[in-house]
Amino acid sequence: MLNEILTPDSIVFKTSCPDWQTAVRESCAPLLARGTIEPAYIDAIIANVIELGPYIVIAPDVAIPHARPEAGALGMGMSLLKLTEPVAFGSEPDEQARMLFAFSAIDSRSHQRALKQLADLIMDEEKFAALAAADSVDAVLALINSVSN
Amino acid sequence: MKIMIVCGNGLGSSMMLEMTVNSVLKEMGVIAEVGHTDLFSAKGEVADLFVGSHEIMSQLDDGSRQLAGVRNIMDKAEVRAALELKLNQ
Numbered sequence: 001m002l003n004e005i006l007t008p009d010s011i012v013f014k015t016s017c018p019d020w021q022t023a024v025r026e027s028c029a030p031l032l033a034r035g036t037i038e039p040a041y042i043d044a045i046i047a048n049v050i051e052l053g054p055y056i057v058i059a060p061d062v063a064i065p066h067a068r069p070e071a072g073a074l075g076m077g078m079s080l081l082k083l084t085e086p087v088a089f090g091s092e093p094d095e096q097a098r099m100l101f102a103f104s105a106i107d108s109r110s111h112q113r114a115l116k117q118l119a120d121l122i123m124d125e126e127k128f129a130a131l132a133a134a135d136s137v138d139a140v141l142a143l144i145n146s147v148s149n
Numbered sequence: 150m151k152i153m154i155v156c157g158n159g160l161g162s163s164m165m166l167e168m169t170v171n172s173v174l175k176e177m178g179v180i181a182e183v184g185h186t187d188l189f190s191a192k193g194e195v196a197d198l199f200v201g202s203h204e205i206m207s208q209l210d211d212g213s214r215q216l217a218g219v220r221n222i223m224d225k226a227e228v229r230a231a232l233e234l235k236l237n238q
Contacts, residue, residue, distance in 0.1 A: 048157050052157045052204055052205060053205075054204070055157050055204050056157075056162065058165055058222050058223060059221050059223040060221060064165075066160070066161045067158060068160070069160075094221065111160075115161065118165075119168050123169075123223055
């Protein structure tokens with residue numbers, strides 16, 4: 001499941017981003033290129049974070065940029081921007097992220113299994129440490145595959 | 150008992166937090182009806198306890214609700230501590 005929507009061409013590595021807005025835009029670029037989202041979807045994510053705070057940072061080092069389906073999602077998809085330097089979404093140390101899993105969903109259910117598998121990956125200490133250290137698409141995919149079924 | 154998980158959109162972070170809450174409740178042996186929703190809809194919901202990130206909880210706080218704010222929604226220990234504090238009141 002997760003490995004079907006987080007495909008090799010949607011995993012991007014970068015050293016750093018000047019600010020979280022740029023990081024959100026970069027993380028969504030593969031979804032935009034694939035036609036999974038409209039440009040308005042990215043603006044909606046940024047507007048949500050400005051209005052509601054950095055709640056998309058769900059765990060230390062991990063953000064899940066997303067908006068509501070009607071904000072411009074055209075299909076279900078996920079992409080990963082992996083940064084060497086963390087980008088700050090807020091002033092607290094735990095509001096920084098080096099892994100941005102952007103996703104789009106077309107309803108409130110179809111992506112549930114993929115998110116569950118992503119949660120499994122984040123909550124597994126050993127796998128999460130390996131993910132944080134992964135510096136190639138193949139290394140990331142091996143971990144994604146290990147939680148996908 | 151009804152527990153409502155709240156996030157900005159009601160389909161990403163709240164769904165992931167719901168998984169953590171369900172797994173913690175199971176460990177605690179607490180039976181509850183758990184659902185998730187977005188901040189806007191949550192304002193019209195009735196539940197015994199609302200759970201979400203601190204930012205979202207502060208937006209929902211009107212003095213009438215029981216709220217449990219968490220920082221790391223994937224951290225079972227933190228979620229358990231926040232739930233225990235509220236459920237033992």
